[in-house]
Amino acid sequence: MAHSSIEVSISFEDQYEVHVGQDIRRIFPSFCSNRYSREKIIVVIDEKVHRLHGEKVQAVCDEYFQDSLWLSVPEGERSKSLGQWQSLIDRILGDGVERGTPLLAVGGGVSGDLAGFVAASTLRGIPLIHMPTTLLAMVDSSIGGKTGLNHDTGKNLIGAFYQPDAVFADTAFLQTLEQKEWITGMAEVLKYAAIRSPELFDQVAGLSRGALEPGEEWAQIISESIRIKTDIVEEDTLEAGKRAFLNFGHTFGHALEKVAGYGSLSHGEAVFAGMIAATYFSQHLGHPVDDIRFAPFLPLYKQQIQSMPTDIEALIEAMKTDKKVKDNTLQLVLLKDWGSPYIHPCTDFSMLREAWQYTLAQFNVNIIRYK
Ligand SMILES: NC(=O)c1ccc[n+]([C@@H]2O[C@H](COP(=O)([O-])OP(=O)(O)OC[C@H]3O[C@@H](n4cnc5c(N)ncnc54)[C@H](O)[C@@H]3O)[C@@H](O)[C@H]2O)c1
Known part of the structure; x- marks a missing residue:
């Protein structure tokens, strides 16, 4: 090979x-x-x-x-x-x-x-x-x-x-x-697809329909993913700017991991759900992105996820206390378009609520609502 x-x-x-x-x-x-x-x-x-x-x-x-x-x-x-x-x-x-x-x-x-x-x-x-x-x-x-x-x-x-x-x-x-480790790694590949190389979505979707096992196509996907990460890291070795794009979906994902309790939701599962939330947020700011790109993978993640947090206020609270929040502003990585990330300084936390509602609904979560 x-x-x-x-x-x-x-x-x-x-x-x-x-x-x-x-x-x-x-x-x-x-x-x-x-x-x-x-x-x-x-x-x-x-x-x-x-x-x-x-x-x-x-x-x-x-x-x-x-x-x-x-x-x-x-x-x-x-x-x-x-x-x-x-x-x-x-x-x-x-x-x-x-x-x-x-x-x-x-x-x-x-x-x-x-x-x-x-x-x-x-x-x-x-x-x-x-x-x-x-x-x-x-x-x-x-x-x-x-x-x-x-x-x-x-x-x-x-x-x-x-x-x-x-x-x-x-x-x-x-x-x-094991399958759960493939799924964890796949979330990062889908992140590269979203921020740099939308063609990867179709390639990975094709492979994920069958048994997850290595082959030449996966080797190509891995090479392409590495190339994207190295390009971004080379431009920003010490994490001063563009490297933040690699956090697409991660600010939402970290909140899920924290509220679920570390270990009960895998990092990849949390990042996958986080990318749906970030895409929804981007779309609602008027950018031409639609989370349909993630749809082919949703059944895989749904089947694997044992439990998802249900308390949206707790998720928002977790985001507010993220170490990347400065002056009550959350630096969110969003998409202007597929392959085109940018940093959005978010001060409107009510938009987060909507993004969470939409995302948790994709996973059939019965959301806790506060009056
Ligand atoms: N340094 C970075 O930039 C960076 C980026 C992302 C994540 N991380 C870190 O990576 C860690 C998660 O990595 P991971 O998902 O690889 O987890 P891991 O290293 O725990 O591996 C997952 C499981 O797979 C098993 N395993 C490893 N190779 C295997 C193989 N070939 N066949 C069968 N089983 C195998 C391991 O024994 C383990 O049980 C976290 O600690 C995270 O913080 C670091």
């Missing part, structure tokens, strides 16, 4: 490559041979991925490196913790590490964010390579250089911007991905 390579240049001195395709991990040894000493590699890997795909990863590491230190991370969001970070650092420093020893992060966004921060903070930075294994990690978390941990007071509050040397998005890993 063909694969594609994308060269991402983050800044003049700081370039990295992104390779996408079936079995693309096989070019990993030759990539390493031009850069690192053969002595040792550190592999930080999600425990479940270790069980399912450890041999594949081991084979490509052994082809070049004489030694490897394997560190498994328990699956799940709780691993993005200071405790996990410390235990990885203890093992790495205890085993011996040099400034040039590379760290390979294998897994979804959880192990990638954690391993990325370990690489950023060990000896003030050792080389990092991402080998993402979920759709979400391929199209989103491994790209852009954000690494991080959660704190008791909130998600992703500890971390650093730290770019990898390369990303190898091998679709062979997706063979074992």
Whole structure:
């Protein structure tokens, strides 16, 4: 199967490559041979991925490196913790590490964010390579250089911007991905469709009608998604402006996650519903967008979502206390048209109420109404 390579240049001195395709991990040894000493590699890997795909990863590491230190991370969001970070650092420093020893992060966004921060903070930075294994990690978390941990007071509050040397998005890993993880990652792909590439809607709709499994078309969709994210990140590496467009649907989505209670609604499910709300809001400001584009995917998300918040006032309250609210103004990412996002400073919270009513109705929610 063909694969594609994308060269991402983050800044003049700081370039990295992104390779996408079936079995693309096989070019990993030759990539390493031009850069690192053969002595040792550190592999930080999600425990479940270790069980399912450890041999594949081991084979490509052994082809070049004489030694490897394997560190498994328990699956799940709780691993993005200071405790996990410390235990990885203890093992790495205890085993011996040099400034040039590379760290390979294998897994979804959880192990990638954690391993990325370990690489950023060990000896003030050792080389990092991402080998993402979920759709979400391929199209989103491994790209852009954000690494991080959660704190008791909130998600992703500890971390650093730290770019990898390369990303190898091998679709062979997706063979074992559960349907709910496909759906989570798909929400981010649909976000790219909405903000940059509306043609992606039809492509993904075609694929989502059948069984969700990797193939050449998904490899193309993943490449296109990565290209969109890298273009936006390249224009705004440190999140000063355009990078905010990547938050389309997320301000609404975060409110849903918060009100539902973290963990009861997946991030992808919340973002999907959030994009419907943001599209409704855009349409009601007179922009020519209609959420019909999301309709083919609605049954998939409805079937998967266990419970949706019902209290619109609580959702609005959650949006008002979002850390991005300044001077009682909410910075919403909306659409002037498909593929054309902009930032709307929202002070009219009654419009939010309507957007929520419409969105929750799509999910057949019995809304709590206040007199
Ligand atoms: N750094 C960023 O820019 C960024 C962007 C978006 C999200 N994130 C973070 O990403 C995290 C979510 O990532 P995620 O959705 O990949 O979750 P995850 O890493 O928890 O993976 C989801 C589940 O899939 C399993 N899994 C991974 N690969 C598999 C495979 N190939 N086959 C079968 N099972 C597999 C994992 O064990 C886990 O149970 C969140 O912590 C979020 O904050 C970071």
